[in-house]
Amino acid sequence: MELRTLRYFVAVAERGSVNAAAGVVHVTQPALSRQVRQLEHELGLALFERHGNRLTLTAAGAQFLPVVRDVIRRAEDALSAAEAFAAGRMVKLTIAAPTTTLTDVIAPFLATFGQEDPLPTVVEAAGTSVLNEGADLAIATRPPEASWERLDLAVLPLWAYVPAGHPWSSRASVALEELVGEPLVVLDRPFRPRQILEDALSAAGLGEPECIECSNPQVAQALAAAGRGVAVVSDDARFGLHGLRIEGAQGPLRISLFAAWSSGHHAAPGLAAIAARLREFCAERYGADVAP
Template sequence: MELRTLGYFVAVAEAGSVSAAAGVVHVTQPALSRQLRQLETELGVDLFSRSASRLQLSAAGREFLPHARDVLRRADAARTAARSYAAGRLESLTIAAPTTTLTDVIAPFLATLHADDPMPTVLESDPHEAYAALRHGADLAIVTEAPRPPLASAAIAVLPVWAFVPADHPWAAHDAVRLRALAEETLLVLTPEFRPRQILDLALDRAAVSAGSMVECSNPQVAQALAAAGRGVAVVTDDPRFGLHGLEVQGRDGPLRIELFAAWEPEHHAADTLESLAVRLRDFCVERYGADVAP
């Protein structure tokens, strides 16, 4: 069954006669009649009731007409989408991002999108899952380590690892805390698969410092909530909540930092658009957090 033949059928049904439809589709009347007969033979059903004076849709034809229109509408949408892909445009955008990045960076960034930007969908994933997400339909992944080749990538931001304390904590008047002093506190940390925890563990190891007490949390907001309740110092990278005060953590090699990268498949039909969005995301981070976070 050809789309062109379906179009002829719909044209005749809407025009009410072969002669009227012939002028619309720019096909001679005999040729159009043959195409309709061929379609009926292929389907095994009469779509029209024919008499000497007029042509009418049969009961089967009336039932078939909305299906034919739907197929033609979908085919037209597919052509439009293909033209968009060929031009490097995105109708929709799927972003895979870690929990903290999703909440504090991606969601606020999405609020700045323009009406002509693609419709976004966000998948919550850890950085390792993000690579699998790219293979299974995600367009852009936000990761916390430099992406492996052959992925295309762009550095987005370099953000602090914070030590969050309540406003009545003795450190609340300071902007930074040394790692050795921090290790003497009860630390509210994320579980080992989270990058901020890995950065903290690596810094402790390099400084040959052992943490006296660690309480693992599966969510950074939970860690902050416990810090607000006076249960310890939350060591996370998300924005401050619950009235907490953030201090930069000074390790042996300088302040603890977490890097954000955007990654995408270089063969993606809209690779240029994805790169442009990554640049916009980087600029957004600088505007939101200050020039110090620029990679």
């Protein structure tokens, strides 16, 4: 049983057809079909149920899939470790972070990397579960579990964005009580800025404001620029919008960033150093007052 064959199995399982998976793994459809059938023969069990061109996992296949993913991840970790040992430093780095953090913080930070830094890859994901799936460093908006190493990176403001010409466009801040009197453009509930806003409204005993929901923070700002409402997000300003800090009953509304990694990672000291650099970068980019 080869790792290559296991990767083929995962590709077919994720895409539901040999034809779709063949384009991803760059193998012809007949060759991929043979590899999958050979794997089933080696294992002595059926991994897929075939319905014309569509494939669905059998019960055994569904149980086997996470095991295979774990094997592939461990193999990739071993290869990464070997490359790092041979080079005497970390060669590759996978960073996972939420959308806004990737765009406004991680991408500008990676632009400062030099030739001696690891080659970075980014993954759009929230939380620290990605550390179990191959990511080296996770940037989260909630405190990581105690099982992970952690560094507090920054505490950034939540912004209320208004277009030029809005009555608030010359102000630096807005009270939460004023904000709820305006139509708001907010992110869907799974997003951390929305949760922070709702927690602040609840703590202040304020009702639910009129809201337009969307699933992308840049779209939220675009809607604010189009005059549809005040966008409440944590992004950097776009479309010429003016940002106001939001003052709640317990102070300004803010969102925290944390770096997390495994203490057992082969390059744990290097990850700690990169996290420390990222913390310094946040302070340089947004000002010393964002330090945790």
